[in-house]
Amino acid sequence: MPRRTDHLGLLGLLADSTGFVSGEALSRSLGVSRTAVWKQIGALRQKGHIIEAVSSKGYRFLGSPAPFDSDSLSCLLPSTIIEDFNFVFLNEATSTNTEAFQRADAASPEWTVVIADRQTAGKGRLGRQWVSPGGVNIYLSVVLRPELPPFEAPQLTFLSAVAVARAIEDTAALKPEIKWPNDVLIGGRKVAGLLNEMSAETDRVTFVILGIGVNINMLPQHFPEGLRTPPTSISIESGKSLSRLEFTSSLLTHLHAMYTDFKINGFDRIRHEWSCRCNAYGKKVRVDSGAAVISGDFLGIDHDGAMLTRLENGNVERIMSGDVTVI
Ligand code: BT5
DSSP states (O other): OOOOOSHHHHHHHHHHOSSOBOHHHHHHHHTSOHHHHHHHHHHHHHTTOEEEEETTTEEEEEEOOSSOOHHHHHHHSOHHHHTTOEEEEEEEESOHHHHHHHHHHTTOOTTEEEEEEEESSOBOGGGOBOOOOTTTOEEEEEEEOOOOOGGGTTHHHHHHHHHHHHHHHHHHOOOOEEETTTEEEETTEEEEEEEEEEEEOSSSEEEEEEEEEEOSSOOGGGSOTTOSSOBOOHHHHHSSOOOHHHHHHHHHHHHHHHHHHHHHHOSHHHHHHHHHHBTTTTSEEEEEOSSOEEEEEEEEEOTTSOEEEEOTTSOEEEEOSOEEEEO
16 A cells, blocks of 8 residues: 555654654655655644654654544544544643643633643542543543633533533443533442633633543552542443543534534523433432532522422522432
8 A cells, every 4th residue: 555645654654663764764755855754743743743853863753642643533533523623632731621721721712622641630629639540541621612601601511411421322332320510420430520610701701621531441449549429430330441532532522512502502402411311310319518408309400500409398499519419
């Protein structure tokens, strides 16, 4: 098969070689000029591939970005949406949310997606930590710029929870459940967490960062003791390892479709699907808000993300935060 002459052909040549390859040899093999080789090296480095250059020896391939790169992801995403994404792949981030927030603040466009192989300071809510070892999971953050008042921004947390649940069903044929406000569970164990952060003016959102952490191939020994909800991963539940690339492609496809629908039709469809997928749907719950403990029938969620519970006296309580147990 003839070798490709673009940056992917160059990447193939470098990856096939054990040591340095001179610029001249590369330009001869690809049939392009030395300047074109040099430009393609720059393009590959921009995508996160690590290529060493030594003037007397040439170029040496040292590794590709983890957990995968935009070329392999683009091959799996529907061609109609690829152009919308702007991917940033990192081997390591303190937190992909922090990275994405900084980029959004510096005017990165909607659908900038920061993906890291591991996080050194992965964030949960309220200053909690997200355990983020390398090589096994998905840690990604998406920049969106919805036209919403700030109090409705939590709608996007529910949107991302439904997208994660759909992607788990598609790729692993498991039955996930959503727990208010931001957990995805399988068999009562936490498989994913969502952390959305926002920058806003008084009456409108400037941008929202959808932070999504999914335990894909994490093994029981990767989990520290004492996590709030017993944890699990997709591979623990299915007994098989799952491609992070395949999962990410499914997740982004669902996110994109749901957000497009959300912009046209609003929150109601998401609210409906979220409610049907919620572990408390049609059940009684106990909510510990710190200040008080109440119990009642779970009714669903309001437009601002509040949980609606009917108390025994018939009053409907709006709960903005707290720990929910299904009873
Ligand atoms: C969350 O917070 O569940 C939000 C997690 C969001 C993580 C993503 S990863 C990509 C993006 N970048 C970030 O820095 N964050 C986002 P919360 O509901 O507060 O739950 C946190 C609690 O879950 C912790 O206190 C632990 O008890 C538990 N936990 C931590 N790591 C876990 C893991 N990998 N799997 C299951 N449970 C975990």
